[in-house]
Every structure is written in C-alpha cells, then in structure tokens.
C-alpha cells in the first residue's frame with residue numbers, strides 16, 4: 675500500500691529537484707481544486723504527487739512498456755515521447771510501487787493530454803498540472819481566473835491553449851487531446 679509519505683519519498687528519489695518542486699506545487703493546487711469542486715482530496719493529493727513519476731524513465735524502457743502492456747494504447751508510439759510518461763507511469767506505479775487505486779492511476783494516465791469524459795479527479799489533476807504557480811504559459815492567468823469559477827471551462831481553456839501551441843509549432847496533436855477539447859466544448863454552454 676502506497677501511503678502519502680511513501681509516495682513523496684518515491685518521487686523525490688526519481689525526480690530532479692525542479693521537477694520535484696513542480697510536483698509539490700501541483701499537489702497544493704490539486705488539493706485546493708479538489709476541495710473546491712468536490713473531488714476526493716486524498717486521491718487528488720496522491721495522484722498529484724505521483725503524476726510525473728515516469729518523467730525521466732528511459733525512452734526505450736517506456737517503449738517496451740507500451741508494446742508489452744495490453745492496457746497501454748499502441749498509438750502512443752506514433753506520437754511524441756513526451757506523452758508517454760503519464761500512461762506508462764500509471765502502469766509502472768501499479769506494477770512496481772504498489773499503487774492499488776484505479777482512479778488515482780487513471781488520473782495520472784491522462785494528465786498530459788486529457789481525454790473525453792474525464793471525471794472530476796482527472797480534471798483536477800489535468801488542470802493543476804497546467805496552472806500550478808510555477809507555470810508560465812501564454813494565457814495562463816485567464817485559465818487561473820477561470821479555475822476559481824468553472825472547472826470544465828478552465829480545462830477547456832487549457833486544452834485550447836495546448837492545441838494552439840502545438841499547431842503553432844507544427845506538432846502532431848494526440849487524439850485524446852482533441853477528444854478532451856471536443857468533449858468540453860459540448861458540455862459548456
């Protein structure tokens with residue numbers, strides 16, 4: 675069983691100093707969002723602590739996980755390796771670190787791209803990673819403002835900005851990134 679302090683020790687050993695500090699800020703942000711929007715605060719805290727666990731895994735190792743674990747979508751291999759650490763991290767945490775909470779694992783898995791029909795925990799982690807106080811994306815202050823009022827709308831703005839950024843760089847957009855955007859457009863009136 676992976677408790678809070680064990681999770682913190684685990685990621686501290688795996689992450690560089692700046693990444694660990696990002697993780698702490700994501701955790702503070704996620705706890706606040708969870709309280710505001712009625713997500714399970716303990717699960718949000720756990721997912722946030724662990725969300726970037728696989729960030730510095732060897733690329734070839736992550737590729738092997740994607741190829742061998744039936745739960746991991748194979749299309750990831752056709753997209754940027756930056757997208758792999760969430761889904762691969764969720765699987766590795768279950769297999770190697772005793773993470774036994776499917777909701778926490780699910781939120782970790784989709785934290786980079788989002789996906790259609792995210793639950794409130796998924797949204798809290800997706801948004802906390804985007805708006806934590808150390809981030810400096812264009813348009814982020816608007817998203818931080820929206821996050822105080824409307825979780826879905828804030829997630830939509832984050833998805834919009836990310837897609838805009840990727841297109842401006844001529845980069846591919848992963849299908850779940852678009853599915854997240856399209857889903858949120860539909861539920862916001």
Ligand code: DGI
Nearest residue numbers: 726754756785786787803836845846847848851
């Ligand atoms: O791990 P972090 O740096 O804390 O943040 P993250 O897991 O949200 O990863 C952010 C990066 O992922 C950022 O550079 C944008 C990129 N990203 C998000 N969606 C997509 C994407 N990159 C590509 N190529 N395609 C996507 O759909």
Ligand code: FE
Nearest residue numbers: 725726785786
């Ligand atoms: Fe990440």
Ligand code: FE
Nearest residue numbers: 785786803804
């Ligand atoms: Fe993110």
Ligand code: FE
Nearest residue numbers: 700725726803
């Ligand atoms: Fe992160």
